[in-house]
Amino acid sequence: MAQEATFKGDVSELSHSELRSEHQELSEQLLESSPAAHRREKLHDRVTVIWRELKSRVDETPPECPDCDAQHWTQNPGDAKRCSECGKHLSMDEIELVETIENYWETVLSGGTTND
Ligand SMILES: [Zn+2]
Numbered sequence: 001m002a003q004e005a006t007f008k009g010d011v012s013e014l015s016h017s018e019l020r021s022e023h024q025e026l027s028e029q030l031l032e033s034s035p036a037a038h039r040r041e042k043l044h045d046r047v048t049v050i051w052r053e054l055k056s057r058v059d060e061t062p063p064e065c066p067d068c069d070a071q072h073w074t075q076n077p078g079d080a081k082r083c084s085e086c087g088k089h090l091s092m093d094e095i096e097l098v099e100t101i102e103n104y105w106e107t108v109l110s111g112g113t114t115n116d
Pocket of ligand 1: 065066067068069070083084085086087088
């Protein structure tokens with residue numbers, strides 16, 4: 001069994017690369033074979049907090065949902081991207097929007113710099 005990861009503390013005090021590596025680590029743990037529900041919830045909460053902090057550090061904003069104008073996108077592995085607000089799933093017809101979201105996520109993870 002994998003050990004419980006220690007969360008690294010207050011996200012506002014962590015560097016971008018620390019946040020990025022913790023985000024990656026915890027996302028991988030979330031994908032691993034069914035962690036216990038309470039554990040999963042903790043991991044998910046932490047990933048959400050880290051992501052919010054990473055987003056707050058870049059100037060770019062995500063594209064708007066064509067249906068409800070929300071700017072919250074989510075994706076489960078192997079699934080289509082979907083709007084967190086109205087649940088709209090993006091299909092290949094909206095490939096440009098899908099790519100814009102991909103680019104945005106990359107920007108957030110890289111901290112808006114290419115040589116980080
Ligand atoms: Zn929407």
